Amino acid sequence: MKFYSTNKKSAPVSLPYAVLKGLADDGGLYMPERIPVLDDRFFSHLSQKSLHEISLTVASAFLENDVPSDILDELIKETMNFDIPLVQIEENIFVLELFHGPTMAFKDVGARFMSRLMAWLQRDNPRRLKVVVATSGDTGSAVAAGFFNVPGIDVYVLFPKGKVSPLQQKQITTWGGNIQAIEIDGTFDDCQKLAKEVLGDRELNDAFLITSANSINIARLIPQSFYYFWAAAQLPERNKPLVFSVPSGNFGNLTAGLLAGVMGLKTERYIAATNVNDVVPIYCKTGEYSPKPSVQTISNAMDVGNPSNYARMMDIFGDSHPEFCQSIYSISFSDDETRNAVQSVLSEKNYLMDPHGAVAYLGSKEYLKNVNPGANIVFLETAHPAKFPETLRIVMDKDNTLPEQLRLVNEKEEKFTSLSNDFSKLKRFLAEK
Ligand SMILES: *Cc1c(COP(=O)(O)O)cnc(C)c1O
8 A cells, every 4th residue: 555645745655665754755644545444244243353353454454465464463462462441431421541551641552553563664674773753741651662672773762851740751761772762951842843853864864764753653543543443342332323532632543533434433423622722623613724832731742733633634534624523523621621520520430530531521521412412422541640740639649559550660760861952962962872
C-alpha cells in the first residue's frame, strides 16, 4: 500500500518511506491511499475475538503487502501485551481503560508498534537510526519505553526544563541504554522547534539516519484503531447505537477511531471532547478553523492550539464541514468542570478518572442529555489517574498508593543532559553521541 500526503503536493510513497520519514516533504501528513473495509464475518464474530486477533486483522489490512504475517504477528504480540478492559460505570456509559501499559498512558500502543515497525523496516541497514522526539510529558516516556533496547536505534527525548511533572521526568530520564534524555532550557514549543530543525538539517541527515517519533507518524495512527474494535467486542450488548467519546489534543486518537469507522465499525457518532483549547469545537459550531496559542490546563496532554491531525480529519471528510459535524460532536470543558467530574464520579460511582478521561466522560454526559439518551457510550481513559498531581491530591487522603510501575520508576536515578535552547549545541551533542 502507498501513502499520500494530505497536502497532495508530494508523490505517494512506500510504507518504509512514510514511517521512517514521518512528515511528507510538502509538510502534509501521510494517509493510506485506500482505507480497507473489513468483511461482515469479522464483525459478526467480533465478540469471540481476542485483542490480538482483532489487532492482527486490522494491521494486516493495511500492511500485508509490506510486512510478512509472521513478523506482524510478533510485532502485535510485543505491542498489545497489556490489558485494555472495558468497564461500565453507569447506565449507557462505559470506560475503555487504555492505561495498563508500561508508562500507563494510551500512547504506549502507538509508540510500541511504531518502534518495532521502524526496527524491522531498517533491519538490514548497517547505520543506526536516530529517533528524536519532543515531549510535554507523556509522549517522551511512551516512546522511550517503546524503543528501549530495540537494536539499531538510539532515541533522544527533548523535554522542557521544569515543565514536566516530577513523575513524568522520572519516566523520561531513568532508562539509560539507547535512550538519551535531554533537558532543554525552554518551553515545549522550543523543544518541538529544535526537533524540527534536527530533521531539516542537511549535515545531520547526511551523516545519520534521523527520524521523528512525534504523533504525526502513520505508524502510531494505525495501531490506535485496534482498540475501537476491541471496545465494541467487549460490549455486553451491541444493539444500541455506539458512540465513542475521545479526549482530544492533536486528534490522533480520534482520527484512528474514524479509520475504524471507515473500516466498517458501526458507530452513531464520535464525541471530540476537549479542554478550553477548543479550536475544533469552535470549528464545529462556526465552520471557521482558527488555530491559536495553547492554554495550560489540568488535562495538559490536550493543551494543543493547532491540532496536527485536523489535516487528516479534513481529508477523511473531503473538506466538508457538514460531513465533519455529522460524524463528530465536539464540545469543550473547563478545568473546574473537569475537577468536579473527577470528584463526583469518585464519590458517586467509586471510580477514579484522570483529568483527560474526565473530559471525555463529560462529553458523554452532554451527548446523552442533548443528542441521544439511548446511545451506548464508550469513553477513552487515556492515562492512569495517578500520573496527574491534580488527581493525586484527590486520592492522597483516600488511598495513598502509586501503582507498581510508577512506584518503581520513582525510586530510580535520573540521568540527563542539560542544554540551552540552542540548535548548534544540540547538533554537536547528536553528532558526538
Ligand atoms: C496525548 C494524550 C491525549 C490526546 O491525544 P491526541 O491523540 O493527541 O488527541 C489525551 N490524553 C492523554 C493522557 C494523552 O497523553
